[in-house]
Amino acid sequence: MNEANYKVKVARDLEDLIPVFMSNRKKELDTLRVALASADFEQLRQLGHRMKGVGVSYGFDHVSTLGKYIEDGARSGDRAGLEARISEYAEYLSKVQIAYE
Amino acid sequence: MRILIIDDDPDLRSLLGHYIKQRWPDWGVDEYDPLERNFPADDFPLGEYHAVILDYMLGRGDGLEWLQHLKKRHDCPKILFLTGAGNEIIAVRAMKAGADDYQRKQELTREKLLTSLHELTAGVKERTLSPELAARAEGHSLGAKIRIPGIKVLRLIGEGGMARVYLASRDGDDEPLVVKILRREILANKTALARFMEEYAMVERVQSRHVARIFGHGKSEEHAYLVMEFFEGGDLHKRLTGKAIDPAEALRIFRELMFALGDIHEKGILHRDLKPQNLMFRQDGTLAILDFGIAKDIAAVDRTHQGEVLGTPRYMSPEQVQGRALDLRTDVYSAGVLLYQMLTGRHLFDGETAMEVALQHVNTPPPALPPQLERYQYLLDKLLEKDRDARFRNADEVIGYLDRKLGPYAEADVTQKLH
Numbered sequence: 001m002n003e004a005n006y007k008v009k010v011a012r013d014l015e016d017l018i019p020v021f022m023s024n025r026k027k028e029l030d031t032l033r034v035a036l037a038s039a040d041f042e043q044l045r046q047l048g049h050r051m052k053g054v055g056v057s058y059g060f061d062h063v064s065t066l067g068k069y070i071e072d073g074a075r076s077g078d079r080a081g082l083e084a085r086i087s088e089y090a091e092y093l094s095k096v097q098i099a100y101e
Numbered sequence: 102m103r104i105l106i107i108d109d110d111p112d113l114r115s116l117l118g119h120y121i122k123q124r125w126p127d128w129g130v131d132e133y134d135p136l137e138r139n140f141p142a143d144d145f146p147l148g149e150y151h152a153v154i155l156d157y158m159l160g161r162g163d164g165l166e167w168l169q170h171l172k173k174r175h176d177c178p179k180i181l182f183l184t185g186a187g188n189e190i191i192a193v194r195a196m197k198a199g200a201d202d203y204q205r206k207q208e209l210t211r212e213k214l215l216t217s218l219h220e221l222t223a224g225v226k227e228r229t230l231s232p233e234l235a236a237r238a239e240g241h242s243l244g245a246k247i248r249i250p251g252i253k254v255l256r257l258i259g260e261g262g263m264a265r266v267y268l269a270s271r272d273g274d275d276e277p278l279v280v281k282i283l284r285r286e287i288l289a290n291k292t293a294l295a296r297f298m299e300e301y302a303m304v305e306r307v308q309s310r311h312v313a314r315i316f317g318h319g320k321s322e323e324h325a326y327l328v329m330e331f332f333e334g335g336d337l338h339k340r341l342t343g344k345a346i347d348p349a350e351a352l353r354i355f356r357e358l359m360f361a362l363g364d365i366h367e368k369g370i371l372h373r374d375l376k377p378q379n380l381m382f383r384q385d386g387t388l389a390i391l392d393f394g395i396a397k398d399i400a401a402v403d404r405t406h407q408g409e410v411l412g413t414p415r416y417m418s419p420e421q422v423q424g425r426a427l428d429l430r431t432d433v434y435s436a437g438v439l440l441y442q443m444l445t446g447r448h449l450f451d452g453e454t455a456m457e458v459a460l461q462h463v464n465t466p467p468p469a470l471p472p473q474l475e476r477y478q479y480l481l482d483k484l485l486e487k488d489r490d491a492r493f494r495n496a497d498e499v500i501g502y503l504d505r506k507l508g509p510y511a512e513a514d515v516t517q518k519l520h
Contacts (some may be wrong), residue, residue, distance in 0.1 A: 020112070021112050
């Protein structure tokens with residue numbers, strides 16, 4: 001992925017909200033993995049939909065982009081595609097750098 | 102003031118609550134998690150809130166059903182409904198079900214949220230509205246009064262210099278439509294009114310999938326209107342936002358634009374005001390041109406006064422800036438300016454004033470593309486020739502070039518090294 005995608009600019013006044021937001025994303029990643037392991041496509045779709053809605057709201061556009069892919073992949077039952085996207089999400093969360101401005 | 106946020110996502114509830122409290126520290130904000138709690142019972146104190154923010158997907162419930170039930174209560178406050186982006190049918194259903202406003206969740210910015218809440222609670226607060234909000238309030242109230250047979254006008258979604266734009270739908274279905282209402286001050290201007298009505302007459306003549314479909318028009322003492330197709334994919338302006346578009350996608354959009362120009366030029370119409378805001382996308386990605394407000398029938402008597410310059414300076418052709426007679430090549434040039442912007446993410450020319458930008462179309466050579474986009478340089482050079490005699494003559498010529506040189510079956514590059 002383009003290195004620039006790992007850099008996120010967030011409004012300074014949201015700084016207090018970000019630790020909970022990031023913690024929830026990590027929990028979400030675990031839930032995505034469990035849902036994929038059990039082939040629970042409905043839960044994957046719901047989680048993808050939620051990522052799509054919340055990511056861009058906080059300035060994490062890539063979370064929304066991945067959310068859309070996961071939602072679409074869950075709808076079509078594309079297990080391999082979902083696995084790839086969830087791995088990409090894990091890598092993104094481990095590398096993302098937040099700059100407050 | 103008290104606001105209730107009903108959403109299954111705790112992060113979104115926190116964010117919306119934060120925005121509200123930051124702007125209005127004395128407002129009360131309560132969160133309602135539909136994953137933890139059932140639909141509010143009859144004794145839930147709904148009437149104590151001044152507005153409710155309600156999401157359309159509630160995890161284990163349908164926001165539209167919640168909306169319908171909430172609106173049956175006599176104490177139901179104003180409701181701001183959050184919908185998915187690119188899914189205006191939900192917005193239409195929500196507005197028909199009684200929502201007082203809607204916002205696309207993925208595009209919900211701090212300002213949009215606060216403006217919407219400000220408007221929804223304006224009747225409650227004893228506060229003087231800013232001129233901007235007063236104008237929007239006037240637009241909303243006008244929309245509520247407009248009567249178009251078979252059409253329900255739902256919500257003000259945009260304001261232009263000539264017209265207000267409303268989301269609407271037919272009485273019989275939930276397909277989203279757009280209603281453009283000419284501003285009252287323009288209605289009194291015979292030239293502007295004639296232009297507005299001409300837009301309908303011209304677009305009706307084109308009948309192309311590359312041009313916005315018009316479903317009806319009309320005029321009364323009070324207003325003139327157009328009913329037209331709604332574009333769920335938004336406009337090119339929204340896609341650009343300072344970023345380049347992937348070259349393959351930029352070329353695809355440009356090619357569609359050329360087909361659109363081919364269709365309108367064939368009917369003897371010049372657009373004369375191509376700009377990102379006038380290029381709309383359907384849900385399937387196809388493009389259509391919009392806003393023929395200053396378009397001109399080539400054969401018609403020119404209503405513009407001599408020397409009067411219409412159009413948007415960033416996208417004007419040199420001959421347009423100079424106020425000269427125009428032909429098909431003016432739109433070809435403007436399309437070239439758009440292609441440059443799509444490929445680079447930058448405007449072709451910048452300047453302190455509109456005049457400074459406009460004059461560069463006449464006097465300043467276009468900047469070269471960066472090395473990675475070199476293969477498009479000749480195309481752009483031919484589109485952006487200042488001398489229109491050296492420019493591509495029409496859209497067909499451009500499409501021919503695209504097919505020969507940049508399409509999937511493009512001719513081999515004769516400059517490639519011999520082995």
